[in-house]
Amino acid sequence: MNLYDSKKKLAAAGILCGVVAAILAYFGNPANMAFCIACFVRDMAGALGMHQAEVVQYARPEIVGLVLGAFLISAVTKEYRSTAGSSPMIRFVLGMVIMIGSLVFLGCPLRMVIRMSAGDFNAWVALIGFILGVATGTFALKQGFSLGRSHDTGKKSGTVLPFLLVGVLVLAALGLLKASEAGPGSMHAPIILSLLGGLVFGALAQKSRMCFAGGIRDVILMKNFDLLTVIGGVFVVMLIFNIATGRFVPGFDTPGIIAHSNHLWNILGMYAVGFAAVLAGGCPLRQLILAGQGSSDAAVTVLGLFVGAALCHNLGLASSGTALNAETSEVVAGAATPAGKAAVIICIIVCFIIAFTNKRENVK
Amino acid sequence: MKEVDARGLSCPEPIMLTAEALKGADGPVKVLVSEPHQRTNVEKLAKDRGRKTATKEIDTGFEIIIE
Numbered sequence: 001m002n003l004y005d006s007k008k009k010l011a012a013a014g015i016l017c018g019v020v021a022a023i024l025a026y027f028g029n030p031a032n033m034a035f036c037i038a039c040f041v042r043d044m045a046g047a048l049g050m051h052q053a054e055v056v057q058y059a060r061p062e063i064v065g066l067v068l069g070a071f072l073i074s075a076v077t078k079e080y081r082s083t084a085g086s087s088p089m090i091r092f093v094l095g096m097v098i099m100i101g102s103l104v105f106l107g108c109p110l111r112m113v114i115r116m117s118a119g120d121f122n123a124w125v126a127l128i129g130f131i132l133g134v135a136t137g138t139f140a141l142k143q144g145f146s147l148g149r150s151h152d153t154g155k156k157s158g159t160v161l162p163f164l165l166v167g168v169l170v171l172a173a174l175g176l177l178k179a180s181e182a183g184p185g186s187m188h189a190p191i192i193l194s195l196l197g198g199l200v201f202g203a204l205a206q207k208s209r210m211c212f213a214g215g216i217r218d219v220i221l222m223k224n225f226d227l228l229t230v231i232g233g234v235f236v237v238m239l240i241f242n243i244a245t246g247r248f249v250p251g252f253d254t255p256g257i258i259a260h261s262n263h264l265w266n267i268l269g270m271y272a273v274g275f276a277a278v279l280a281g282g283c284p285l286r287q288l289i290l291a292g293q294g295s296s297d298a299a300v301t302v303l304g305l306f307v308g309a310a311l312c313h314n315l316g317l318a319s320s321g322t323a324l325n326a327e328t329s330e331v332v333a334g335a336a337t338p339a340g341k342a343a344v345i346i347c348i349i350v351c352f353i354i355a356f357t358n359k360r361e362n363v364k
Numbered sequence: 365m366k367e368v369d370a371r372g373l374s375c376p377e378p379i380m381l382t383a384e385a386l387k388g389a390d391g392p393v394k395v396l397v398s399e400p401h402q403r404t405n406v407e408k409l410a411k412d413r414g415r416k417t418a419t420k421e422i423d424t425g426f427e428i429i430i431e
Binding site for chain 2: 002004005079081083085086141142146147148149150151152209214217218221222280281282360
């Protein structure tokens with residue numbers, strides 16, 4: 001049984017995932033972050049002490065649930081396959097690029113869609129960059145870009161990341177990891193609900209092949225709208241949820257939603273994310289799902305996301321969000337940092353080098 | 365018979381290679397892929413092009429013959 005052989009099933013999967021995200025937002029996840037992969041990996045890196053930004057430290061059970069959900073459903077449906085060997089270190093670097101671009105924009109492609117559904121015009125601006133990035137990656141694919149073949153490995157290799165993440169969750173539940181007392185890291189749905197939400201989302205994403213970069217890539221490459229249908233489902237549900245609960249605030253400088261209006265850097269940040277995601281074969285969500293169904297290559301990309309997140313906060317690459325000064329009631333505009341801008345430029349150059357030096361002919 | 369060995373390649377390479385092979389071939393094309401979703405994608409592509417497929421499971425994934 002799969003969910004990707006008809007548009008109706010794909011839309012249904014998207015709608016269900018949207019419902020999960022809406023429920024988690026309702027029960028305490030940060031406003032229109034709901035289910036952001038980049039934000040949650042960053043929070044997890046913080047919980048593990050990989051960075052010291054005190055407001056974004058929390059071992060998000062959603063991430064554990066996603067990987068575990070994909071792992072369990074793929075094991076049950078015999079789609080689990082332990083593989084590795086398709087340029088893992090290049091994928092590690094692509095993971096870092098995806099995270100750095102995401103944290104300059106302030107969100108992964110999934111959060112971009114969630115922010116779009118909440119009326120944040122900055123996310124619509126960033127979408128331009130994301131589409132251009134995906135288009136550039138697609139152009140490289142047409143020119144023969146490839147990271148080479150993966151091969152079957154010992155069955156246990158693919159189970160390492162799911163087990164590691166369960167270990168992190170156990171440590172967190174025992175109170176042994178860092179947890180924010182203020183800021184976005186302190187806002188979360190109850191642990192069990194988050195874990196369940198992650199499991200359901202992960203299983204649905206595995207069955208539907210949901211991918212935010214793939215959705216746009218397939219339209220550009222083959223005029224195929226299948227994967228875009230899933231994302232449409234998520235968008236529609238979140239839009240209804242935001243309007244119904246008064247969270248739909250159209251505008252650019254909305255305080256409190258953790259976003260900024262440096263348009264150029266929103267565009268370039270998401271350009272890097274779209275570009276790198278196509279080269280890596282999927283957006284951050286898809287990498288977690290592929291890692292769950294046994295790909296050690298995707299697991300290495302996920303490790304890249306963690307290291308990228310640590311760098312972002314240790315070196316001040318992450319942008320600040322527009323906020324309200326509680327004392328003066330003034331709106332303080334968020335912004336990309338000088339270091340973040342430099343990092344995004346480096347990331348884009350790295351993507352171009354990777355895209356045009358790895359050709360299919362060379363990897364027989 | 366024309367053969368496309370797309371085993372172990374990341375998406376969307378299997379589908380791109382298959383599309384390329386179908387372009388230049390009137391006869392049957394054999395496609396090898398590793399993952400179930402790639403198998404579905406290849407079968408769908410063939411169907412869209414009005415071609416019939418026969419698929420069997422092999423040790424390393426799936427073998428799809430596009431008639």
